[in-house]
Amino acid sequence: GQQVMQIPQYQHVQEGEDFTTYCNSSTTLSNIQWYKQRPGGHPVFLIQLVKSGEVKKQKRLTFQFGEAKKNSSLHITATQTTDVGTYFCAGDATSGTYKYIFGTGTRLKVLA
Amino acid sequence: NAGVMQNPRHLVRRRGQEARLRCSPMKGHSHVYWYRQLPEEGLKFMVYLQKENIIDESGMPKERFSAEFPKEGPSILRIQQVVRGDSAAYFCASSPPGVRTSYNEQFFGPGTRLTVL
Numbered sequence A: 001g002q003q004v005m006q007i008p009q010y011q012h013v014q015e016g017e018d019f020t021t022y023c024n025s026s027t028t029l030s031n032i033q034w035y036k037q038r039p040g041g042h043p044v045f046l047i048q049l050v051k052s053g054e055v056k057k058q059k060r061l062t063f064q065f066g067e068a069k070k071n072s073s074l075h076i077t078a079t080q081t082t083d084v085g086t087y088f089c090a091g092d093a094t095s096g097t098y099k100y101i102f103g104t105g106t107r108l109k110v111l112a
Numbered sequence B: 001n002a003g004v005m006q007n008p009r010h011l012v013r014r015r016g017q018e019a020r021l022r023c024s025p026m027k028g029h030s031h032v033y034w035y036r037q038l039p040e041e042g043l044k045f046m047v048y049l050q051k052e053n054i055i056d057e058s059g060m061p062k063e064r065f066s067a068e069f070p071k072e073g074p075s076i077l078r079i080q081q082v083v084r085g086d087s088a089a090y091f092c093a094s095s096p097p098g099v100r101t102s103y104n105e106q107f108f109g110p111g112t113r114l115t116v117l
Helices: none
Strands: A004-007 A011-013 A019-025 A029-037 A044-049 A053-057 A060-067 A071-076 A085-093 A099-104 A108-111 B005-007 B010-013 B017-026 B031-037 B043-050 B053-056 B065-068 B075-079 B086-094 B112-116
Touching: A004 A085, A011 A019, A019 A029, A019 A085, A019 B031, A029 A071, A029 B075, A044 A053, A044 A060, A053 B031, A060 B053, A099 B043, B017 B031, B017 B065, B017 B086, B017 B112, B043 B065, B043 B075
Parallel strands: A011 A108, B010 B112
Antiparallel strands: A004 A019, A019 A071, A029 A044, A029 A085, A053 A060, A060 A071, A085 A099, A085 A108, B005 B017, B017 B075, B031 B043, B031 B086, B043 B053, B065 B075, B086 B112
8 A cells, every 4th residue: 555654753953953854655646745743732734735846935944746746855944943843744646535644754853 | 713623632441441532623624534643653544534424444443443424513433342552642634625625734633642541
């Protein structure tokens, strides 16, 4: 079945450093979503990417969808302590299903 | 507009008891998803429902687990004869109806933390 892997599993950075998490799917995706989950909280939608090679920015966050639509990345510039949490990608297969397979997540800790 | 509501927030059950988890989607949303999250792990899809219909339950264990989304009232995830391995956070998410449902974000509830003693 479809699998979505993320690396790294954990990342500790000093406040002000950059951070990147990578998402790789075993199958081609029709679209991909990114979510953030704070410790003890629930996932919150960040963004959706649909087009091959698409790049979207939200302030310090940059999201990219690979040309082959099998991988994606999230880059945070100059991390802040408020960025702490687990970042999940969620992929929807090209069959156009409504079912999103969530990645394994990258847990980010920011040291002040 | 209230968000997705789940109750109870915390549920403690002894082995062999039944657990009933409720989810009220956002107003106007007719799609409901249930996910299970084990500590330190990602979200695992369980089931996708629309009003009165189970669309995809491929992530549900074959036994003891069932879900429904009646015409009136919340969606219910029921776990019969719970075992310790059922301890997890169960999240419900909803999304609005639409032709291209897969392009809609999912709004998550706060989750129900189930502990089986």
